[in-house]
Amino acid sequence: MSRMPPFSSPLLLGFDSVEKTLERIGKGGDGYPPYNIERVRGGEPGADGDPGDFLRITLAVAGFQPDDLDVTTEENQLVIRGRQSEDREREFLYRGIAARQFQKCFLLADGMRILGAQLKNGLLFIDLAKPEPERVVKKIQIDVVE
Structure with missing residues (x-):
């Protein structure tokens, strides 16, 4: 029995890129670093002065310094990369805290805005405004053709 693609309905027009994105997300990478996504209600006032809700992504990045982290938007994706530099002057007798690099991608809906990013106590907070x-x-005008 063949598998029917989720967007194969003739009523769904122009969703090819969404299907490819869902396939890519389904093949997603590992769970490092762990993260939370939460809705923050009644947060900081927006540009219009009205306090509104926003989304916050929190990543556990203990051991990373601000210079080790890179937060960018590429097309409709939020990309967070981390790379720790090796300190050759340190001699470890035991190393249980891994110094590994990572890349974490989040697909953003149209109109999403990044409000800012903060690093505090080993947690990276990224705030996003969700458009209403x-x-x-x-x-649609119907033309009469004779």
Whole structure:
């Protein structure tokens, strides 16, 4: 029995890129570093002065310094990379804390904005503004062809 792709319905037009993105996410990497995603209610006032809700991604990045971390947006993805530099002057008798690099990607919806990033007590906080969806109704003119 063959597997039917989720976006193969003739009623779903132009969703090819979404299907490819879902496949890529399904093959996602390891769970390092661990992270949380939460909705923060009534946070800092926005540009219009009105306190609103926002999303916060928290990554556990103990041992990383701000210079070891890189937070960027590439197209519609938030990409967080971490790379610790080796300190050759230190001699470890036992090393239980790994100094490994990582890359974590989050797919962002259209209109998402990065409000900022903070590193505090080994946790990297990234705040994102989620846009309010606007309802657009557009009348389509029907031309009469004879």
